[in-house]
Amino acid sequence: MATGGKVPWGREYLNEFFITLDADINNEEGEGSMKTMEFFHDVFGGGSYSGRLIDIGSGSTFYQVISASKFFSEIVCSDYDKDARTELEKWLKKDKNAFDWTSYFQYYLDLEGSSEKIEDREQKLRQAVKAVVHCDVHQPNPTYPLTFEPFDVVTSAFCVEAASPDRAAYAKAVANISTLSKPGGTIVFATYIGATFCNIGGVKAKLLPIEVEFVVQTFKDAGFSDFNTFFYPSPEREESKITDVKGILLFTAKKSG
Numbered sequence: 001m002a003t004g005g006k007v008p009w010g011r012e013y014l015n016e017f018f019i020t021l022d023a024d025i026n027n028e029e030g031e032g033s034m035k036t037m038e039f040f041h042d043v044f045g046g047g048s049y050s051g052r053l054i055d056i057g058s059g060s061t062f063y064q065v066i067s068a069s070k071f072f073s074e075i076v077c078s079d080y081d082k083d084a085r086t087e088l089e090k091w092l093k094k095d096k097n098a099f100d101w102t103s104y105f106q107y108y109l110d111l112e113g114s115s116e117k118i119e120d121r122e123q124k125l126r127q128a129v130k131a132v133v134h135c136d137v138h139q140p141n142p143t144y145p146l147t148f149e150p151f152d153v154v155t156s157a158f159c160v161e162a163a164s165p166d167r168a169a170y171a172k173a174v175a176n177i178s179t180l181s182k183p184g185g186t187i188v189f190a191t192y193i194g195a196t197f198c199n200i201g202g203v204k205a206k207l208l209p210i211e212v213e214f215v216v217q218t219f220k221d222a223g224f225s226d227f228n229t230f231f232y233p234s235p236e237r238e239e240s241k242i243t244d245v246k247g248i249l250l251f252t253a254k255k256s257g
């Protein structure tokens with residue numbers, strides 16, 4: 001469960017962080033999210049990975065699987081929060097009140113240098129997403145009561161530090177997530193470093209402040225190796241209204257086996 005009370009992870013989260021793509025492209029504060037999207041493009045855009053993918057703690061967002069949708073036959077999105085899952089389902093069903101991800105699709109297509117139409121890529125993503133499921137990273141099987149065959153790729157962005165009250169819970173959550181990966185499978189992970197909070201629609205979500213070394217060691221302990229890590233420090237700020245994040249860690253690693 002998210003710490004710090006009921007955080008509005010549905011539409012409010014999107015409104016707080018995802019309606020400003022154009023501004024983010026030219027704004028230092030948005031640099032972290034741009035680096036994260038470039039990372040997902042670098043990992044998935046070239047087609048090095050394919051098969052089945054599960055995204056853990058998807059929240060209400062699809063930006064993290066737009067590149068992957070070109071190559072994966074099955075994508076499972078997951079989150080603890082019902083409002084977040086409802087946002088995902090609204091977009092999948094083309095509900096008229098669904099969030100508009102068009103500018104994100106265009107952004108990824110531009111990164112790919114692709115002339116594919118936005119609607120065609122949207123259709124690919126809608127076809128690839130086979131399920132949006134409840135998940136709790138604190139359960140030994142995070143998708144309980146559903147059980148899936150282990151996945152080729154597990155992605156998770158900015159979830160575990162929001163879900164975990166302390167380091168022991170974080171480490172356990174990572175171990176739980178690792179069970180979803182095939183031996184030899186890949187984890188694609190994004191996390192805030194050093195953040196204690198994040199403000200969403202006026203509600204303060206408590207985050208677990210962690211360091212790069214702790215995160216990498218935790219994944220090593222959970223059976224991952226061959227890390228490819230990127231760290232982007234946050235710009236210096238006078239005050240932190242939205243978050244006191246110190247940097248963003250992005251990495252891929254392989255599950256042993």
Ligand SMILES: C[S@@+](CC[C@H](N)C(=O)[O-])C[C@H]1O[C@@H](n2cnc3c(N)ncnc32)[C@H](O)[C@@H]1O
Binds near residue numbers: 056057
């Ligand atoms: C900061 S949001 C990240 C959303 C999205 N992945 C992104 O990159 O923007 C954190 C998400 O973690 C989810 N979460 C919190 N506790 C969780 C838990 N125990 N298991 C799974 N997800 C959880 C929240 O519901 C929320 O959607």
